[in-house]
Amino acid sequence: MFRWVELLKKTLLVGALMGLSGVASAGDGLVFGYGTAISPGELAGWDISINQVGEELPEGVTTPEEGENLYLMRCAQCHGEFGEAVGRWPVLASPGAEETLATLEPIKTVGSYWPYATTLFSYIRRAMPFYEPQSLSAEETYAITAYVLHLNDLLEYDEELNREKLISMEMPNQGNFIPDNRPDTQNAACMSGCPEMKALPVIR
């Protein structure tokens, strides 16, 4: 059972903080009592996002070597044998890609662009392979993650990857993400006799 008095205090406080006058004065003040409690066991299957400190990441030990065949069987048909991508599917690895970000043809690979290695595990587990998502076990996900890191020269072929290593791995481009500093333009909203606009060049 709920501890009603404590709950009432909490509810009113939250309501006030949120500026939710409607809730506090709705007459029911308390929680509605809808929904059911969810247990840790029920949550386990769904709690698959991994935060930037890796809290939700399961334990695992693997090497790129263990992931090679899996990658070739489950990933290479779209991403290419070396992560170079087939057609318009995403490129995972490309030699020298880190040098392209400030050019007119940037190549955003895991190694050149992705700021967190844990994102790789989280994304592969939830969304890959594209045609059969959430079909990989945690072990398989680890192994493929290791192999993709290897394709990006971030892990030796026989180097061990485990939970701690994946969390602490510093990705080369991590320092290049900056806060949203918009608005970054200032248009004076001139109304008459304004400076002539020119035809803009096509950039190739």
Place this chain on the structure above:
Amino acid sequence: MKEIRPEVEQQIEQDYAEMMDRRKFFKRTLVTGGALAAGATSALAEAQTANLPPNIPRWSRYLGPGVTSRGYGQPSEFEAHVKRGNVSWLTASPNSSISFTPLQHLHGIITPNGLHFERHHGGMPSISPEEHRLVIHGGQDENGKDLLSRPLMFTMDDLQRFPSESRIHFIECPANSGMEWKGVQMSSVQFTHGMISCCEWTGVKVSTLLQEAGIDPEFVKQALYAKDKTHQELADEGKDAANGAWCLAEGADAGAMDRSIPLWKLLDDAMIVYAQNGEALRPEQGYPIRLLVPGFEGNMNIKWIRRLKLGIHPWRTREETSKYTDLLEDGQAREFTWMQDTNSVITSPSVGQKLEKPGRYELRGLAWTGRGTIRRVDVSLDGGRNWTTAELQSPVLSKCLTRFRMPFDWSPGQTMMLQSRAMDETGFVQPTLAQLRDARGVNSIYHKNAIYTWKLDEKGDLHNVQMG
């Protein structure tokens, strides 16, 4: 009630078939154009005049189908060309792709449900509401204290029992217009600006659900601290973009699409919605439920939502790191660029259309901003030398499409450069493409809210050109 005689029914069907044949013929001749045989010309003339005065139109002479002949109504068959479209070269697969709303064919501020643009990351699931759940749970703060005290699981019926709210908001993909940073590529406003739609959404406020789940009041306080700060101000204080008060939102689709949302936004005006424009959400928009974060990037409005989780760190999901970060000219990239900027476009007349006759026209367009309401829209007919403030059509609502219109005159032989420029309630003015290129380069993909120019040439044809 008198029953329709079989021969009349037969006549209706026959007429209908003939009408459709004529229509096909009419369309064909329009498409092929060029020299028409004399017989074809007269047939076309007949098709065009048979139902005009003084003749009695065919449809006035026979009974039409009765009520419920179509249990769920559809647009007139003569509007079949008004539909969503996609750009096949844009993505590797239609399952992770986008379709565009045909803005040039729409009126008012509401997007019909069947024309709302689509963005799927793992295709469109078919979800039984009986088997779908929304889970709300949370992690702990640095001291191991739970961020919420009652992890809960809601059925769709549970959610509809809560106090409901209906609001009209746009949803826009941040990649809208994103194919034209380097130059012109698109030949209709559907494809330059059609990654935006606007509906009346009905659901329950997320703040209500978080309260139900016993969110820690201290955590609420921490979240709200970030509401009126810029990301730079927070960074200068050594804090992340949400002041360490985050919430993961995750879908039940094949992409299990997930984004980290700043908690203040969820407390401010976010909703879990189950209806759009008065009916249940369409599967394309997240049936049975989606998250609505008004004014924020479209993909943060997680469709088919199954889970909200509070946390003190962002999750750095693929869709907020590898994608939906804005690469700048120097190789740095902006992250967590949530706000959809102030923007506008002229939808009529617009690229791909043609003015046939001289005289007065009404220029019409749409303006919008994630920052609140549109204060003003100015229109130029001469490529930005002179501007006139257009009339805003009421209602002008927050984070909602706003219609503007302005009469103008055109005659064959005249060339015009049509532009619109929106100003929002904060006084921010929509930039030129030159200003955006100066500030960001051309690799950003996202958040391109540049002033567009439609060149109306001396023959009345409209073209997409870039000025700035």
